[in-house]
Every structure is written in structure tokens, then in C-alpha cells.
Amino acid sequence: MAKSHFALFCFFTLIFLVQSKQPTLLPSDFNALLLIQKDLGFRRAPSRDPCDSAGIFCERRIGNSSYVLRITRLLFDSQNLNGRLSPAVGQLSELKELSLQNNQIVDQIPPQIVNCKKLEVVNLGNNRLSGKIPPGLSALIRLRILDLSANKFTGNLMFLKYFPNLEKLNLADNMFAGKVPVSLRSFRNLRFINLSGNSFLEGPVPLMGNNLDQYSSSELMPKRYILAENSSQSRNHSTATAMAPDASAPSPMPQPPHDRHKKNIKTRIGGWALGFVAGAIAGSVSGLVFTVLFKLVMSIIRGRNKNSSLKIFSPMIKKPEDLAFLEKEDGLASLEVIGRGGCGEVYKSVLPGSDGKEIAIKKIIQPPRDAEELTGEDSKLLNKKMRQIKSEIQTVGEIRHRNLLPLLAHLPRPDCHYLVYEYMKNGSLQDCLQQVAEGRRELDWLARYKIALGVAAGLEYLHISHTPRIIHRDLKPANVLLDDEMEARIADFGLAKAVPDANTHVTTSNVAGTVGYIAPEYYQTFKFTDKCDIYSFGVLLGALVMGKLPSDEFFQHTDEMSLVKWMRNVMSSEDPKRAIDTKLLGNGYEEQMLLVLKVACFCSLDNPKERPNSKDVRCMLSQIKH
Structure with missing residues (x-):
């Protein structure tokens, strides 16, 4: 444990040394910041070095021939600001977060804000802003959080066109009017929505699926739910009234107690017998x-x-008829085969009625009903594959995260299963690295670093944020797909296992994972923990920086015969830069790449107790500034 703490200390010390040579703020960002602070009503004089001021965060970027600082976050919450948001905010092209909540800011949101294409968080809640929302706001497709609550905004919600990464939407306590747009159904990552306090809005919020954690919009509750409760009460009241005795009916003549008792017993027995038979x-x-x-x-x-047996998990598939072609005997005959895996073949198709949206269809062959046709070994293999696909359906269908590949639909057939996913045009990370090694493709360091961060964020969600926790068990570059923006999507949950909170591992008698990425303790215990995934991630990180996979012939000619052992020895040598992919040398990021390799070494330590968890890994990677 002491060695682990010392290694972490050295790691953060190295980060400090790398970041000690800070460049200056880009002049255009500096001038824009002056205008923003002036219009917001700042009373203090601007600092000569704004990046050291409270609420202003900068990151290093490559300029024409050297590094410069760019403003990436402005956090001016609860500052008693009473001015307006300047149009100059549109000049901060690297801005990721804008938070001005709990002030007295007036006027409208400037339309120039749509020029901040990298915005991920916009929090303007609890101010005095008014007017309509800029219609081009949907161009900010990276937005994860949009909070405009407790203002005086008017107009409709037609600016909510397409936010594929939006996780939180809070428009409460404004004066929005019109209908709630059905486009909300396409927000696949939306976890929280609040539209309450807008008395002029009409209609219910469209159904969002299972990924919506909270929904606060009591004023838009459909009336049928209230009527159902009232009608139930009415029925109960009517029944009670019908069963009450009639007070006006004449009472019968009194009978002797003994005769009356006998008569009551006979009546009861007869009633019981008659009731039982009836x-x-x-x-x-x-x-x-x-x-x-x-x-x-x-x-x-x-x-x-x-x-009827088709199960749709995503609003991207609007109706079951869109996948009707899978019902045909030759439904896949004309489709292109884009891959073959341990569980079946993968085809590419265009989703009908989606304006050319492409999907990937994985076909899983089901074992024949007559088990006598199979040998014992074949039967075990096929049954294992079917258990894997059932696990994949159960796990992936419930998951929604921007760094995890979502399952769109599942269609069971008599002889196979069809799993429908989004098609990732940029293929897998393994294909990409192989094409780079062959000189047929380029993948610069910033793109590789973005992929590393994405995989780390996806792992953190699986291991920590999702309930129950999920262990992937086969994390490798072939199971990391790249979308149109080169964002990493962890895929292939055929071996994934959900772990209840009370348990810490999954025990299995079948070898899981892929050779070269499996943690050493698994071969001894057959217990797969989240630290096994961390080990696999360490190997993946090493492959990203070194440009080599564990299966590369290169390692067969080394003394270590292993990617992990070779990486450790080179990193502890006098020239650790030998481990870096030669195609990445000379770009000025060598120190950052060595830091990532340090993280890879931490993740792939032999002792699982010394490995960091997925949250620590993501934090370490995010602190490496560029």
C-alpha cells in the first residue's frame, strides 16, 4: 500500500512539473472576457492573469507555433451580478461550461452563444432573464446540462430540437407556452427533466423510456389519472350504500332465543354448502x-x-414495422456483413423511415430444439453462447450513457436472435490502431486521449454509477467503437455480469475475456472483480500510447514476451519515451503521454488491491492538461 501511495505521489508531482510552464491567455479570449465581465456588472478591476482569478478556468491548447491558454469554464454563481450576458461570449470557442446561477442578470440570452460549439454545461437558473431562447441553441449538440429555471423566459420550446448528449433539462418556473415537443423522445441520454411552473405549456411530456430518473412536471399530469382515482372512490361509495340496511323497512317479529339460534346454525350451514358448490x-x-x-x-x-415479441429499447426506432424486414426468411440476404464475433455475425442496414440512419444488426444462431443432434461439446458451446446473449440483452437494454453503445431493439426468432445497435462508422479502436500501424489512417494524440477519457468515463458508470454494478469482463480495443465524433463507445456486453451491491465479485467456471487483457489473479481464482476490468483498461491505455496490441509480433521478440511487462521495464528505464508510438513523437505531448503510461502501469499492477478504481482512473486522466 505504501508503494502505491508513493507511486501516486510521484504521478501528481510529475503532473505539477509538466504544468509548471504555463503559456499566456489568447488575446481574443482576454478581450472577450473583459467585455463579458463589464456587461455582467463586475465591480472589481480585471486581473492581468485572468486564469488565476476565481471562477475562470483555462486549458492549454496548441496555437500557430506554440501553446496558448483558452478559457474553458466561467463560473460566476451568486455574485450579485445585475448586468446582462454579453454577445462577446460567442468568441470563447473553447468554452465548455457557463454557470451564472443565483444572480440578477437581465435581458435576453445573446444568439451568439450558439458559436460556443463545445459547451457542455449552461446554468443560468434563478436570474431575471427574459425573452425567447435563441432558436439555434440546438446546434450545441455537446450540451449535457441545460438549466434555465426561475427566470422570465417566454415563447415556445421549439429550440429543443436535437440534444443527443443532454442529461439534465430544467426549464421550471418560467413563462414558456405551447406544446411540449415530441423531439424530447430523441434525447437518448436524458436523466432529469423539470418543466413545472410553466402554466401556459400544454400536453404531457413524451414517454422517455427507462433511462429517466426524475420527472417533475405535476401541472402537466394527464387528467385520466385523476379521474381513475375519483371513479374508484365513487364505486366504493356506491357499493357501501347498496350494502347498508334500509332504515324504513319494518323489523321482523322477535323469536325465542333457543329456536332462533338453531335456525341461524342451519341457515349458516346451508349457506356455506350452497356457496361452496356454487x-x-x-x-x-x-x-x-x-x-x-x-x-x-x-x-x-x-x-x-x-x-409482438419485438422489444424496443430506444425511441430511435419509432414503430415495430421499421424492423419488419427481419421477419422475412431472406431479410439479411442483401445486407453487408461487417463483422463476425464469438456470438454471431454483424450486418449493416439503413433503418426505414429514419432519413438514412444506419444500424448494425447482430444475428445470434440459436441451437436446434433436438439436442440429440449435437455432441456434448457442441451443446455446451451453443448453450454458453445463448447465456451470453441473454446476458447482453438484459444488461445493455437498460443502459444509457454517452460512452456506452446502447441496444436499440431485440427480436427473438425461432432459430436466432437479432440485436439492433447504432452503426459506428469509424469502426473499432482495434481496427483504427491497426490501420494507423499500416499507414492507412491517422490518429493524433488528442484523439487518442479523448478515447481514453471516454472509456474511463464509461467504466466509471458501469462500476459505480449504475445499480447494480456491472463488470464488463472483456474490455479490449476490439470492444471499443468510435462514433462520428471519435467518441469512444464501450460495446459487446456478451460477457457482462450485473453484480448486486452486497457482492464484490462474480465467480465463473468458464474462462472469460481475451488473452493479453485478462488480469493475472483471474487464472487462479476464477473470480472476476471490477479490478479485473481496470487491469484490462491498463492494457488498453498502453496500446493507445504505444500503438501496439498485446498480440503484436513485436512482443514475441522481447525478453518480457508481454505488453504489460515490457511497458513496466521501459517506463522504469532511463529512456521511457521508447514506449511511445513513433508516429506521435515530436508533437509536444510527450510528457502527457508518459503520464498516461504511468496511469496504465498503475492499472495493470499485479496486486488488484493496489490498482485504482475506475473513478480514480478517470480523475487522474482528466488532470493531465494539454
Whole structure:
């Protein structure tokens, strides 16, 4: 443990040394900041070095021939500001977060804000802003948090067109009007939405699926739920009234106690017997009728609707008919095969009615019903594959995160299963690294660093944020796909296992994972923990920086015969830069790449207790400034 703490101390010391040579703020950012502070109503004089001021955060970027600082975050919460938001904010092209909540800012949101294409967080809550929201706000497709609550905004919500990464939307306590747009259904990562306090809004919020954690919009509750409760109360009241005795009816003549008691016993016994017989007959008849009707209805459903077993997990697929072609015998005959894995083939197709949106379809062959046709070994192999695909369906269908590949739909067939995913045009990280090694593609360091951060964020969600926790068990470059913006998407959950909170590991008798990425303790214990995923991530990090995979022939000609051992020895040598991919040398990021390799060494330590968890890994990587 002491060695681990000392290594972490050395790591952060190295970060400090790398960051000690700070460049200056870009002049255009400096001038824009002066205008923003002036219009917001700052009373203090601007600092000569704004990046050291409270609420202003800068990051290093490459300029024409040297490094410069760019403003990436402005956090001016609760500053008693009473001015307006300057149009100059649109000049901060590297701005990622703008937070001005709990002030007295007036006027409108300047339309120039749409020029901040990298904005991820906009928090303007609890101010006095008014007017309509700029219609071009949907151009900020990287937005994760949009909070405009407690202001005086007007107009409709048509600016909510397309925010694929939006996780939190708070528009409460404004004066928005019109209908709630159905485009909200396309916000696949949305976890929180609050539209309450807008008395002029009409209609319910569109159904968002299982990924919505909270929904606060009591004023938009459909009336049918209230009516259902009232009608239930009315029925109870009517029943109670019908069962009450009639006060106006004449009372019978009194009888002797002994005779009355005997008569009551006989009446009760007769009533019980009659009720039992009548109940038995009625129950038998009702059960028979219900069974016949149920079988009849099910046969009608199976006959008329072949899509009844289709399960859709994403609003991207608008109706079951869009996947009707999968029902045909030759539905995949004309499609391009783009991959073959341990569980089946993968095809590429265009989703009908989606303006050319491409999907990937994984076909899993189901074992034949007649088990006698299979040998014992083949039967075990096929059954193992089916357990894997069931695990994949159960796990992926419930997950929504920008760094995890979502399952769009599942269609079981008599002889196979179809899993539908978004198609990733840039392929897998393994394909990308191989093409780079062959000189057919380029992948600069900033792109590789972004991929590393994305995979770390996805792992943190699986291990910590999701309930129950999930262990991937086969993390490797081939299972990391790259979307249109080269954002990493962890894929292939065929071996994933959900772990209840009370447990710390999954025990299995079958070898999971891929050779070269499997943690050493797994071969001894067959217990797969989240630290095994961390080990695999360490190997993946090493491959990103070195440009070599564990299976590369290069390592067969080394003394270590292993990527991890070779990486450790080179990193402890006098020339650790030998480990860096030669295609990345000379770009000025050598120190940052060595820091990432340090993280890779931490993750791939032999003792799992000394490895960091996924949150620590993500924090260490995010502190490496560029």
C-alpha cells in the first residue's frame, strides 16, 4: 500500500512539473472576457492573469507555433451580478461550461452563444432573464446540462430540437407556452427533466423510456389519472350504500332465543354448502372460459402480429414495422456483413423511415430444439453462447450513457436472435490502431486521449454509477467503437455480469475475456472483480500510447514476451519515451503521454488491491492538461 501511495505521489508531482510552464491567455479570449465581465456588472478591476482569478478556468491548447491558454469554464454563481450576458461570449470557442446561477442578470440570452460549439454545461437558473431562447441553441449538440429555471423566459420550446448528449433539462418556473415537443423522445441520454411552473405549456411530456430518473412536471399530469382515482372512490361509495340496511323497512317479529339460534346454525350451514358448490361450479366454468378465450386471443395475436415479441429499447426506432424486414426468411440476404464475433455475425442496414440512419444488426444462431443432434461439446458451446446473449440483452437494454453503445431493439426468432445497435462508422479502436500501424489512417494524440477519457468515463458508470454494478469482463480495443465524433463507445456486453451491491465479485467456471487483457489473479481464482476490468483498461491505455496490441509480433521478440511487462521495464528505464508510438513523437505531448503510461502501469499492477478504481482512473486522466 505504501508503494502505491508513493507511486501516486510521484504521478501528481510529475503532473505539477509538466504544468509548471504555463503559456499566456489568447488575446481574443482576454478581450472577450473583459467585455463579458463589464456587461455582467463586475465591480472589481480585471486581473492581468485572468486564469488565476476565481471562477475562470483555462486549458492549454496548441496555437500557430506554440501553446496558448483558452478559457474553458466561467463560473460566476451568486455574485450579485445585475448586468446582462454579453454577445462577446460567442468568441470563447473553447468554452465548455457557463454557470451564472443565483444572480440578477437581465435581458435576453445573446444568439451568439450558439458559436460556443463545445459547451457542455449552461446554468443560468434563478436570474431575471427574459425573452425567447435563441432558436439555434440546438446546434450545441455537446450540451449535457441545460438549466434555465426561475427566470422570465417566454415563447415556445421549439429550440429543443436535437440534444443527443443532454442529461439534465430544467426549464421550471418560467413563462414558456405551447406544446411540449415530441423531439424530447430523441434525447437518448436524458436523466432529469423539470418543466413545472410553466402554466401556459400544454400536453404531457413524451414517454422517455427507462433511462429517466426524475420527472417533475405535476401541472402537466394527464387528467385520466385523476379521474381513475375519483371513479374508484365513487364505486366504493356506491357499493357501501347498496350494502347498508334500509332504515324504513319494518323489523321482523322477535323469536325465542333457543329456536332462533338453531335456525341461524342451519341457515349458516346451508349457506356455506350452497356457496361452496356454487363457487366451485362458477370457478370451473370461469376458468374453462378464460383458458379458451386466452388461447384464442394469443393465437389471433400470433397470427396477425408477428412483431409482438419485438422489444424496443430506444425511441430511435419509432414503430415495430421499421424492423419488419427481419421477419422475412431472406431479410439479411442483401445486407453487408461487417463483422463476425464469438456470438454471431454483424450486418449493416439503413433503418426505414429514419432519413438514412444506419444500424448494425447482430444475428445470434440459436441451437436446434433436438439436442440429440449435437455432441456434448457442441451443446455446451451453443448453450454458453445463448447465456451470453441473454446476458447482453438484459444488461445493455437498460443502459444509457454517452460512452456506452446502447441496444436499440431485440427480436427473438425461432432459430436466432437479432440485436439492433447504432452503426459506428469509424469502426473499432482495434481496427483504427491497426490501420494507423499500416499507414492507412491517422490518429493524433488528442484523439487518442479523448478515447481514453471516454472509456474511463464509461467504466466509471458501469462500476459505480449504475445499480447494480456491472463488470464488463472483456474490455479490449476490439470492444471499443468510435462514433462520428471519435467518441469512444464501450460495446459487446456478451460477457457482462450485473453484480448486486452486497457482492464484490462474480465467480465463473468458464474462462472469460481475451488473452493479453485478462488480469493475472483471474487464472487462479476464477473470480472476476471490477479490478479485473481496470487491469484490462491498463492494457488498453498502453496500446493507445504505444500503438501496439498485446498480440503484436513485436512482443514475441522481447525478453518480457508481454505488453504489460515490457511497458513496466521501459517506463522504469532511463529512456521511457521508447514506449511511445513513433508516429506521435515530436508533437509536444510527450510528457502527457508518459503520464498516461504511468496511469496504465498503475492499472495493470499485479496486486488488484493496489490498482485504482475506475473513478480514480478517470480523475487522474482528466488532470493531465494539454
